[in-house]
Amino acid sequence: MSDPAIVYELQNVSKIFRNEGRDFTALRDVSFSIREGEVFGIIGMSGAGKSTLVRTLNRLTEVTSGEVRYFGRNLAELSARELRKVRRSIAMIFQGFNLLQQRTVIKNVEQPLRIAGVPRRERKEIARKMLTVVGLSDKEKEYPARLSGGQRQRVAIARALAANPKVLLCDEATSALDPKITGEILELLAKINREQKLTIVIITHEMSVVERICDRVAIIDDGNLAEVGEVTEVFRAPKSRAAKKLVFPSNPYDPSDKDSRLIRIAFDGLSAKEPFIADLVATTGRKVNILSANTKSVGGVGYGQMVLELPKDEDDREVVISYFKSKGLSISEVDEA
Amino acid sequence: MSDYIVEAIKNGVWETLKMTAYASLYAYIIGLPLGAILYATDRGRLLANRPINLLIGVIVDLMRSLPFLILLVLLIPFTRWVTGSSIGTTAAIVPLTVGAIPIVARMAEASLCEVQPGIIEAATSMGASPLHIILHFILPEAAPSLLQGAAINVATVLGYSAMAGVIGGGGLGAIALQYGYYRYQKDVLWTTVILLVVMVMAIQQTGGLLAKLRRKS
Ligand SMILES: Nc1ncnc2c1ncn2[C@@H]1O[C@H](COP(=O)(O)OP(=O)(O)OP(=O)(O)O)[C@@H](O)[C@H]1O
Ligand SMILES: [Mg+2]
Numbered sequence: 001m002s003d004p005a006i007v008y009e010l011q012n013v014s015k016i017f018r019n020e021g022r023d024f025t026a027l028r029d030v031s032f033s034i035r036e037g038e039v040f041g042i043i044g045m046s047g048a049g050k051s052t053l054v055r056t057l058n059r060l061t062e063v064t065s066g067e068v069r070y071f072g073r074n075l076a077e078l079s080a081r082e083l084r085k086v087r088r089s090i091a092m093i094f095q096g097f098n099l100l101q102q103r104t105v106i107k108n109v110e111q112p113l114r115i116a117g118v119p120r121r122e123r124k125e126i127a128r129k130m131l132t133v134v135g136l137s138d139k140e141k142e143y144p145a146r147l148s149g150g151q152r153q154r155v156a157i158a159r160a161l162a163a164n165p166k167v168l169l170c171d172e173a174t175s176a177l178d179p180k181i182t183g184e185i186l187e188l189l190a191k192i193n194r195e196q197k198l199t200i201v202i203i204t205h206e207m208s209v210v211e212r213i214c215d216r217v218a219i220i221d222d223g224n225l226a227e228v229g230e231v232t233e234v235f236r237a238p239k240s241r242a243a244k245k246l247v248f249p250s251n252p253y254d255p256s257d258k259d260s261r262l263i264r265i266a267f268d269g270l271s272a273k274e275p276f277i278a279d280l281v282a283t284t285g286r287k288v289n290i291l292s293a294n295t296k297s298v299g300g301v302g303y304g305q306m307v308l309e310l311p312k313d314e315d316d317r318e319v320v321i322s323y324f325k326s327k328g329l330s331i332s333e334v335d336e337a
Numbered sequence: 338m339s340d341y342i343v344e345a346i347k348n349g350v351w352e353t354l355k356m357t358a359y360a361s362l363y364a365y366i367i368g369l370p371l372g373a374i375l376y377a378t379d380r381g382r383l384l385a386n387r388p389i390n391l392l393i394g395v396i397v398d399l400m401r402s403l404p405f406l407i408l409l410v411l412l413i414p415f416t417r418w419v420t421g422s423s424i425g426t427t428a429a430i431v432p433l434t435v436g437a438i439p440i441v442a443r444m445a446e447a448s449l450c451e452v453q454p455g456i457i458e459a460a461t462s463m464g465a466s467p468l469h470i471i472l473h474f475i476l477p478e479a480a481p482s483l484l485q486g487a488a489i490n491v492a493t494v495l496g497y498s499a500m501a502g503v504i505g506g507g508g509l510g511a512i513a514l515q516y517g518y519y520r521y522q523k524d525v526l527w528t529t530v531i532l533l534v535v536m537v538m539a540i541q542q543t544g545g546l547l548a549k550l551r552r553k554s
Contacts, residue, residue, distance in 0.1 A: 058462055087464035098459035101554035102477050114473065115465045143553035163463075 013066035044220035091160035150181035360433030372445025429506030481552035488544020
């Protein structure tokens with residue numbers, strides 16, 4: 001099978017906001033690409049430039065320099081008419097939902113179809129189908145003001161997907177929702193991604209969202225692209241400072257001895273199934289002190305990281321480390337922050 | 338009050354309603370698009386265009402700053418040209434319309450400005466054209482506020498229509514002037530005043546109610 005097509009290709013994208021003579025660089029030389037059919041996460045601290053970045057993907061924000069290529073076409077070079085056409089294939093979900101308050105749920109979902117010139121009857125039919133997909137078929141006559149946050153988000157998703165887009169951009173699609181609803185919404189997005197081969201770009205400041213559904217992730221730090229790669233890769237061995245900060249949010253380990261050696265074990269899916277700490281004790285007779293464990297279950301398999309304090313004795317340490325290595329775990333030193 | 342005065346008042350009510358209805362209708366047909374243009378061509382909006390915005394803005398504000406009575410007189414030749422006469426109910430509709438247009442335009446503009454920028458952004462991201470955005474996103478969202486404004490505008494037109502009576506415009510205003518002022522029939526004067534007040538209040542209440550029913554958020 002050939003490699004999936006490239007949907008987006010960003011080359012040295014920079015964005016400078018000019019306000020009253022004061023310049024603010026929101027994005028600096030950002031380059032990466034997004035592949036067809038993947039769920040791509042963009043994560044970073046508040047104010048890092050995530051929203052600015054995602055808005056360059058449908059030219060709601062014009063880049064100051066660099067290029068955003070969408071299926072090979074430089075968005076900046078499109079005429080107003082061409083841009084409108086391209087935008088119809090790029091749906092966007094906003095943090096604030098941005099639903100029409102004075103229109104019923106179904107009319108909201110019909111909007112992109114109306115723009116695409118779909119006749120009324122067909123429009124209604126498709127909108128109904130979309131509402132069924134998001135589980136809101138009983139609310140079609142309701143007004144957004146009378147829905148809960150999660151339901152509004154579902155309407156926004158139904159609306160975004162109604163005109164059969166190629167790409168779905170989500171700016172903090174779940175940050176206004178509670179964890180349970182967040183889970184449901186992410187589940188829904190993942191399902192749509194699988195079933196329709198839809199490319200999804202998700203902006204978030206929550207690592208848990210990335211872990212849950214993203215294939216690859218870009219980490220934005222103060223306008224710079226700090227790191228980009230497979231989620232599992234970034235989780236196992238974050239390279240940049242920003243990535244480490246996100247993956248290991250705090251470092252409040254409290255070893256029993258100031259000089260003791262700490263290691264971090266990162267594991268994904270497979271190894272998490274095994275009770276390797278218990279095995280370690282059983283097979284080697286050595287003990288370790290668990291200082292921190294942060295594991296998550298993704299679709300039934302766990303992954304995450306654990307910080308261990310190694311035994312004081314040099315030989316014992318070697319035994320423990322080689323045991324973990326033999327188990328295929330990836331180990332790194334914890335550098336004291 | 339004698340029968341013929343009662344008859345005259347009835348007729349006056351009818352004429353007043355007719356003038357108000359037509360003038361309001363025409364004022365909206367012209368004023369609403371003007372308001373939309375003022376809104377859309379403003380800085381940072383969909384079709385930002387400084388020259389057009391400035392031009393229409395200046396014309397509208399000039400028209401609005403003229404006292405209605407003066408407009409009434411100034412427009413006599415134009416009214417005659419349009420309706421073939423400068424007196425009577427039909428003739429009064431012309432200055433009423435012209436006087437109401439700038440008010441309608443500015444009120445509509447204010448209503449449209451209330452629409453959340455996020456709605457426009459969403460529409461833009463869907464690939465909608467500016468005209469589509471105005472017609473199918475901004476106007477429906479602004480509808481309750483537009484209705485609220487319409488109640489005020491129609492009531493204002495009704496008030497102006499009484500003034501049109503001064504230059505032979507017919508309606509309750511003319512009756513109040515003729516019987517109440519020149520012939521000093523206080524009962525007729527008060528009757529017309531009360532009728533005008535009741536009509537203004539009815540318009541205001543109906544408009545407010547419609548706006549409330551329409552508002553879903
Ligand atoms: N129109 C603008 N003019 C000037 N500065 C802006 C503008 N829009 C955004 N910025 C600045 O750019 C930076 C990045 O903003 P952006 O909204 O992209 O952040 P973000 O990563 O999405 O943050 P959050 O997680 O809080 O949404 C911020 O410092 C912000 O103040
Ligand atoms: Mg943001």
